[in-house]
Amino acid sequence: MRVYCDLDNMSSTVSGVAFTRTPDGKGWVSEDLLPALANAFATIPGYSLYPEVEAEPTAKKGNRNG
Numbered sequence: 001m002r003v004y005c006d007l008d009n010m011s012s013t014v015s016g017v018a019f020t021r022t023p024d025g026k027g028w029v030s031e032d033l034l035p036a037l038a039n040a041f042a043t044i045p046g047y048s049l050y051p052e053v054e055a056e057p058t059a060k061k062g063n064r065n066g
Contacts, residue, residue, distance in 0.1 A: 001038035003030040007046040017041075 005019060006027040012019055017037070019028040029050050030041070041047045 001033050001035050002050040002052065003033065003038050003041040003047050004028070004050040005030075005041075005047050 003017075004022075004027055005014075010019065010028045012028075017033065018031045020031075021027075022029055030038070033041070038049060042049050
Protein backbone atom coordinates (compact mmCIF):
# COMPACT_ATOMS: atom_id res chain seq x y z
CA MET A 1 0.00 0.00 0.00
CA ARG A 2 1.10 3.53 -0.66
CA VAL A 3 0.05 6.93 0.66
CA TYR A 4 -0.56 10.20 -1.20
CA CYS A 5 0.20 13.60 0.34
CA ASP A 6 -0.82 16.99 -1.04
CA LEU A 7 0.68 19.22 1.65
CA ASP A 8 2.72 22.21 0.42
CA ASN A 9 5.39 21.82 3.10
CA MET A 10 5.99 18.13 2.37
CA SER A 11 9.45 16.61 2.70
CA SER A 12 10.88 13.69 0.73
CA THR A 13 11.14 11.70 3.98
CA VAL A 14 8.53 11.61 6.74
CA SER A 15 9.11 9.49 9.84
CA GLY A 16 11.60 7.39 7.92
CA VAL A 17 9.24 6.81 4.98
CA ALA A 18 10.46 7.93 1.55
CA PHE A 19 8.10 9.95 -0.66
CA THR A 20 8.57 10.92 -4.30
CA ARG A 21 6.86 13.63 -6.34
CA THR A 22 3.95 12.64 -8.53
CA PRO A 23 4.51 13.09 -12.29
CA ASP A 24 2.21 16.14 -12.33
CA GLY A 25 4.15 17.70 -9.43
CA LYS A 26 1.00 18.28 -7.38
CA GLY A 27 1.67 15.77 -4.62
CA TRP A 28 3.86 13.08 -3.15
CA VAL A 29 3.54 9.28 -3.05
CA SER A 30 5.15 7.06 -0.44
CA GLU A 31 7.20 3.96 -0.92
CA ASP A 32 5.33 0.67 -0.47
CA LEU A 33 4.12 0.40 3.15
CA LEU A 34 2.58 -2.22 5.39
CA PRO A 35 -1.19 -1.68 5.56
CA ALA A 36 -1.14 -0.66 9.23
CA LEU A 37 1.40 2.11 8.57
CA ALA A 38 -0.39 3.30 5.42
CA ASN A 39 -3.67 3.45 7.32
CA ALA A 40 -2.01 5.40 10.14
CA PHE A 41 -0.71 8.00 7.66
CA ALA A 42 -4.18 8.21 6.10
CA THR A 43 -5.61 9.48 9.40
CA ILE A 44 -3.42 12.61 9.17
CA PRO A 45 -4.97 15.61 7.36
CA GLY A 46 -3.39 15.99 3.92
CA TYR A 47 -2.62 12.27 3.56
CA SER A 48 -4.76 9.60 1.92
CA LEU A 49 -4.41 6.06 0.65
CA TYR A 50 -3.02 6.07 -2.88
CA PRO A 51 -5.11 4.03 -5.31
CA GLU A 52 -3.01 1.19 -6.68
CA VAL A 53 -3.34 0.60 -10.38
CA GLU A 54 -2.92 -3.00 -11.35
CA ALA A 55 -0.88 -3.64 -14.45
CA GLU A 56 -2.90 -4.95 -17.35
CA PRO A 57 -2.17 -8.58 -18.01
CA THR A 58 -0.06 -9.17 -21.05
CA ALA A 59 -1.76 -11.08 -23.82
CA LYS A 60 -0.37 -14.50 -24.46
CA LYS A 61 1.13 -14.87 -27.85
CA GLY A 62 -0.77 -17.65 -29.51
CA ASN A 63 -0.09 -19.73 -32.54
CA ARG A 64 -1.53 -18.02 -35.61
CA ASN A 65 -2.08 -21.20 -37.60
CA GLY A 66 -5.45 -21.73 -39.15
